[in-house]
Amino acid sequence: MPAKYRSPVMDRRSFVKIVTSALGSLMAAVVGLPVIQYFISPALGKETAESWIPLGPLENYPFDTPTLFNFTMTKVNGWERSSHSYGAFILRQEAGVIVFSDVCTHLSCRVNWDPETQEYHCPCHAAAFDILGDVVTGPPPRPMDRFETKIEDGQLFIYLREG
Numbered sequence: 001m002p003a004k005y006r007s008p009v010m011d012r013r014s015f016v017k018i019v020t021s022a023l024g025s026l027m028a029a030v031v032g033l034p035v036i037q038y039f040i041s042p043a044l045g046k047e048t049a050e051s052w053i054p055l056g057p058l059e060n061y062p063f064d065t066p067t068l069f070n071f072t073m074t075k076v077n078g079w080e081r082s083s084h085s086y087g088a089f090i091l092r093q094e095a096g097v098i099v100f101s102d103v104c105t106h107l108s109c110r111v112n113w114d115p116e117t118q119e120y121h122c123p124c125h126a127a128a129f130d131i132l133g134d135v136v137t138g139p140p141p142r143p144m145d146r147f148e149t150k151i152e153d154g155q156l157f158i159y160l161r162e163g
Contacts, residue, residue, distance in 0.1 A: 055099070055156040061092040066113045066120070066131065068102065073160070088147060088158060089113060089120070091131065099158050100133045101145040111144070120144065 010018075053071060061067050066089040074083045087102035087110060100120075104111050109124035119136060120129040127138025134143045147158035 051160055052150070052157045053160050055088070055090065055158060057154055058092070058097070058151060058156050059154070061090045061097070061156070063092050063094070064131075065115070066091045066100075068113065086160070090156070097149055097151070097156060098132070099147040099149050099156075101147065103145065104140060105142050105144060106138065106140040 051073075053073075055069050068087060068089055070085065070087045072083050072085050074081060089100045089102055091098045091100070102110050104122040104124065104127055106122065106127055107124055109122050111120040111122045111127075111129065113119075114121050117128075118131055120131075120133070121127070122129075122138065122140070125139055127140045128136040129140070129144050130136050132143075133146065147160070149159075150157050
């Protein structure tokens with residue numbers, strides 16, 4: 001049959017090819033888009049690096065005696081999960097509450113409270129801080145870091161910024 005007499009109707013083979021291609025593309029999209037989202041979403045997600053940490057009831061902390069409180073924060077970055085250990089000394093006084101980081105400001109060693117000398121001591125380089133966190137001796141360049149605090153319904157909280 002000459003081309004000018006051909007019917008404009010599609011033959012069976014062409015129809016099956018078009019329908020198969022369309023259904024295959026649809027199935028690939030239905031399966032493929034969630035897979036792509038799974039792999040890309042951790043990189044696009046916002047991570048929160050700030051939070052209020054509850055330290056418990058205020059009455060758990062005696063007056064004028066620094067009390068150590070340790071806690072662990074778990075951070076998820078994509079598929080990586082990491083835990084970081086933190087410590088804080090809570091000093092409750094008549095004037096209010098001060099919460100210090102237990103990390104020395106010199107080389108980040110953990111400090112300890114010595115009730116006999118009434119000082120925080122760093123075991124790494126013989127640094128000492130007074131009860132209010134000010135440098136007494138040693139190489140630290142600044143006083144002990146303080147956490148921002150709040151008290152709600154008798155519960156003590158500190159504000160932690162990671163980074």
